[in-house]
Amino acid sequence: MDKSIFKELQTKIDHETSLRDELSSRVETIDQETKVLRLLLGEVEISNNEVSIDITRSTEVIKVKIQELAKLASEHSYYKYVNVWDRTIQEVACLILLATWRGALRGHEDKKYQILTLEEVGQILNVPVYPEEVKFHISIEEYLHGVLSISSELARFSVNAVIHGNKEVPLKSLQTIENVHSSFQLLSLKNDSLRRHFDSLKYQLKRAEDVVYDMRIHNLLD
Known part of the structure; x- marks a missing residue:
């Protein structure tokens, strides 16, 4: 057997490994910044006006x-490498949705207490969205994971809002989570990961309901 075949294969393997490492490195830099953005979003309840500047800058x-x-990834097979960045894009989608829902992203204050569409998320990040299938894009699944993740964040925000005397956020959070829950029931989820993620939504809904219930029994609602 001609051993040169294996040398050629090794060259291809080395090239693919190098490319995957480069993609992973770029994803890691995004992950680092999403941690910053998540911390900033946690401060919205305390200093909304000041922190919104930093949130916009981080975004x-x-x-x-x-x-x-996207520029590097679009030069190669999308479906071959999508697993390198899909979880990161899910996190980014969640944080963009959360920032606009809180009215903390400059230029998008009119989207406060609303869930952005997939297309709107793509516009903010200036990257393609589905149905672009060949090159880098934000997929439907990545967007839906982001929508489900924001429900968990809103349930947590509800508790923090009550602590800081904000009566509006818990009510809006509950309303949003209820809308997400009812909307997802219209979908026929074939993706196992999405289905499991959706299954956990009922716990976030219960958590948000409990916050509002406690506010009512303690006469904190007008």
Whole structure:
């Protein structure tokens, strides 16, 4: 057997490994910035006006880094490498949805207490969305995971809001989670990961309901 065949295969393996490492490196830089953005979003309840500037700046950094990733990824097979970045894009989608829901993203204050569409998330990040299938894009599944994740964040925000005397956020959170829950029931989820994620939504709904219930029995609602 001609051993040169294996040398050629090794060259291809080395190239693929190098490419995957480069993609992973770019994803890691996005992950680092999403941690910053998540921390900033946790401060919205305390200093909304001041922190919104930093949230907008952090979002712009993420936007640039995702565009850099998209440029490299679009030169290669999407479905071969999508597992490198899909969880990161889910997290980014969640944080963008959360920032706009809180009215903390400059230029998108009119989206407060609303869930952005997939297309709107793509516009903010300036990257393609489904049905672009060949090149890098935000998939439907990544977006839906982001929507489900925001429900968990809103349930947590409800508790923090009560502590800081905000009566509106718990009510809006419950309303949003209820809408997400009812909307997802219209879907026929074939994706196992999405179905499991949706199954956990009922716990977030119960958590948000409990917060509002406690507010009522303690006469905290007008």
